[in-house]
Amino acid sequence: MGAAGIVVLPNGTVVLRSGPIRLAFDMAGLMRRDPDTKAALAAFEGRYDREGRSRHSHQSSGPR
Numbered sequence: 001m002g003a004a005g006i007v008v009l010p011n012g013t014v015v016l017r018s019g020p021i022r023l024a025f026d027m028a029g030l031m032r033r034d035p036d037t038k039a040a041l042a043a044f045e046g047r048y049d050r051e052g053r054s055r056h057s058h059q060s061s062g063p064r
Contacts, residue, residue, distance in 0.1 A: 005062040012057035020049045 003064070007017070012024030023031070028050040031037040043046070 002040045010057060012051075014051070020047055022049045024052050025053050026034050 009021070010023065010027040012027060014022040016022070028041075028048075031041055
């Protein structure tokens with residue numbers, strides 16, 4: 001979370017009322033390998049989940 005209390009989530013992320021945030025499969029992989037984001041993901045391990053291989057960031061998480 002930023003200093004202003006704003007949270008920025010990558011495209012394709014699903015935020016549920018209860019349960020962990022679900023990151024799109026491809027974004028989760030990229031963020032785990034990126035030097036700037038892998039520490040943050042490690043700090044929040046267990047508070048997010050990764051979607052299955054069929055769910056990629058180019059797919060909207062909104063209503064269809």
